[in-house]
Amino acid sequence: MPEGFLACYNRWAMVEITPESTETTSNTGVRVRFAPSPTGYLHTGGARTALFNWLLARSRGGSFILRIEDTDEERSTEESTNAILDGLRWLGLEWDEGPEVGGEFGPYFQSERKELHLKFADRLLKDGHAFVCDCPKDEASDERPKFDENCRERPLSEQLKLLAKNPALPLRLKVDPGQEIAFTDMIRGEVRVSTDEIGDIVIVKSTGGPVYNFSCVIDDATMNITHVLRGEDHLSNTPKQLLIYEKLGWKPPQFAHLPLIVGMDRARLSKRHGATSVTAYRELGILPEALVNFLLLIGWAPKDDREEFTRDEMISAFSVDGIGKSSGAFNTEKLFWFNGKHIRSLTDEEYLRHIFEFVPNEWKKAKRDDHIAKVMLLFKDRVTHFAEIEELAWYFFRAPEEFNEDAWQGIIAGSNSAAMVLKEIPAALKALSEFDCEHIEELVRGYAKDKGLKLKDVIQPLRVATTGDRFSPGFFEMAELLGASEIAKRSSATLAKLSADN
């Protein structure tokens, strides 16, 4: 790493890209980008930003570009980059240009574009729009003067001399005080800020590294980005970036600042709110289609009342003017509902393929796949997310060790027919010539009728005996899969506990 700003100087001259060449590149349609920092997993807010960019590109026949902003060496990791790439792919948000797919506007890792950034910093310096700053920080406030009267008017030659003496000096943009910066945000309309709030912004750090707002402008411009859709947390960066576009003499892209996703308590999404990463939802057994559908509806609404969208439907329905202004709470309940909907719309084959990823290994060891598959099918309209299957279906693979107190009192102990049922039905089941759902039903219904019992007075004790609680899929289907001897075993265990209690 060269020491400071000056050391890079000679190399800039060798960089071939000139502003002219970037400006004349053919401007074919919409070009949008998602530019995450690889400092962690892909979180839901980022996923939503990526989705909206992707939708804008797809709905307008444009390009969706992925740029990794990995200039923070401390925090950027390759694992994060991979996690983000995987997350986007899992969500089905394929990028047209970016890491692993390339493109004519690369490189797509910001760290590899440093020379380009510095080249434009140099141009700004030479054009008198930027200056070398050697002001010390104010001891009290730990800040530099907002507008640097001292350094900004020094002749270029003197500035370069200064830099030669001490390369560890930042470069700042010369900003005119008292000016109003106004721009039209596609979502928020007119936004105005005074340059007095901004001051002479640093564009190159004393380490010689370009500052985010500067890199971002250079990259968006040289990548021919036409629309910048990003989180509202960037709204106050926009005027600063606009100033840079202006000094460089470039036409800025259109900006749209998306409302942020917050927790149900309106606070910024964090660990405290539970799962926040795309990976976490994937591990819970959320389908990408469901997550995408859910994310779509935070901050965007269609013209009609439709809520469920396929990819193609969302692409054709999407438009920026459907995006709202206020932040939206991440409502996991609704995500689960969406997921349940999507699960139920899966074919049995698709459903099984997905849920098998979540079947515990003990189950797979204990039972054959086709048997497990039959069990899983009983839960297709009961699961909201696949990871839930273990707590839902465990009793198909293991006898209950204890009973729900209310169920025991209400259905077993408090019933005068339960003991009889638990003795007689298992015996009759064992004697059944054909042990399938239909024959079991016939037997149980016949038995209830003979004894003058309600069907549920026969079934509920059996259900509690086999599952330990009152809820399960239909008893006949369940019995078929459990087998007569297993039911007999669990019934006698229940009877044993009953007599032990008395």
Added chain:
RNA sequence: GGCCCCAUCGUCUAGUGGACUAGGACAUCACUCUUUCAAGGUGAAAACGCGGGUUCAAUUCCCGCUGGGGCUACCA
């Protein structure tokens, strides 16, 4: 603190100066289906933050307040 953004049911949202008795969805509740739980069906309850204007009329336009959020770095 300063600057900026935002404000419709608990939540995601639709909506418009009068058609609003404010629409849809999740969640909730009830009923239904039913062997339980789900799923499905039907229905109920549930909101325009407050105060001033403008107007014949304001949830809708303007101002203030309050509340929430963001930014305020030589982080991205």
